[in-house]
Amino acid sequence: MIIRYERNGKVKHGWQVANEKKVRVIEGDIYKQDERKPVMTGLELPIDELRLLAPCTPSKVVCIGVNYKDHAIEMGKELPAEPLMFIKPSTTVVGPGEAIVYPSLTENLHYEGELAVVIKKTATRIRADEAEDYILGFTCAIDVTARDLQQRDGQWTRAKSFDTFCPLGPAIAPKLDYNNLRIVTKVNGEVRQDSNTKQMVFKVPELLEAITAVMTLLPGDVVLTGTPSGVGQLHPGDEISVTIEGIGTITNRVVTES
Incomplete structure (x- = not known):
């Protein structure tokens, strides 16, 4: 599932497998399908270190x-x-x-x-x-x-x-x-x-x-x-x-x- 979080003053999206305590960092724009499309990185962060935000920012x-x-x-x-x-x-x-x-x-x-x-x-x-x-x-x-x-x-x-x-x-x-x-x-x-x-x-x-x-x-x-x-x-x-x-x-x- 896609989450949006703040860590050390930076806001990013991540991917969390249900019931797991780690989040894999997503780089790029989750809404784009061009060269800026999201990429799942290998970096994993403990979810306890993150502040969960609203998962999107609607207009x-x-x-x-x-x-x-x-x-x-x-x-x-x-x-x-x-x-x-x-x-x-x-x-x-x-x-x-x-x-x-x-x-x-x-x-x-x-x-x-x-x-x-x-x-x-x-x-x-x-x-x-x-x-x-x-x-x-x-x-x-x-x-x-x-x-x-x-x-x-x-x-x-x-x-x-x-x-x-x-x-x-x-x-x-x-x-x-x-x-x-x-x-x-x-x-x-x-x-x-x-x-x-x-x-x-x-x-x-x-x-x-x-x-x-x-x-x-x-x-x-x-x-x-x-x-x-x-x-x-x-x-x-x-x-x-x-x-x-x-x-x-x-x-x-x-x-x-x-």
């Missing part, structure tokens, strides 16, 4: 609302006829272990565990049957929402866009059966969401076709594919984790805005 995060059947039932909403899109800015992104800041502007902070798609190359007006060629891999995401602001505003930009509202990680898994993955969210060790990507209304290829009909996705951009049932509140001091089969677990703690 934007495109999100899909009400895309799980069980979540639609939970919210009392009909299944959408087409994907419901919104955007989180790049400044929402943080990595594993980084703080989620509880803003003073909200009194009702919510979590949503999600499967995230990382884009490999520029995608404009692609067809669903072409989607595989544009996917670098998959990672875990936490879509944090100021629910009271969302309800007050009637649209979602402010509620979804505070800094730290999109933890990503811990790694990018290049190959997964994304149509059948268990996704589990825990808060302080208690299971709050336990579902499967089989519940998705619109599958990943359909989402990429619909999104790229509207906007161009750039290398490193991220698509959040929706959340299952079980969404709920977060409070300062809470620890939240999202585990997705075949990827791993991202864990973050909620802190009060200083």
Whole structure:
């Protein structure tokens, strides 16, 4: 799996075999296929010496609302006829272990565990049957929402866009059966969401076709594919984790805005 890390002030990508404690350094651009394409070096580093970062640096995060059947039932909403899109800015992104800041502007902070798609190359007006060629891999995401602001505003930009509202990680898994993955969210060790990507209304290829009909996705951009049932509140001091089969677990703690 692909990780992104900081060591001695330098940021690089590396390759970690699942459950191993060493990372092989990658040189070059993980998104390039020309002379700058990534090369797996022979240098291995202990993972304990590295600070894991968000595995990619998207120009934007495109999100899909009400895309799980069980979540639609939970919210009392009909299944959408087409994907419901919104955007989180790049400044929402943080990595594993980084703080989620509880803003003073909200009194009702919510979590949503999600499967995230990382884009490999520029995608404009692609067809669903072409989607595989544009996917670098998959990672875990936490879509944090100021629910009271969302309800007050009637649209979602402010509620979804505070800094730290999109933890990503811990790694990018290049190959997964994304149509059948268990996704589990825990808060302080208690299971709050336990579902499967089989519940998705619109599958990943359909989402990429619909999104790229509207906007161009750039290398490193991220698509959040929706959340299952079980969404709920977060409070300062809470620890939240999202585990997705075949990827791993991202864990973050909620802190009060200083």
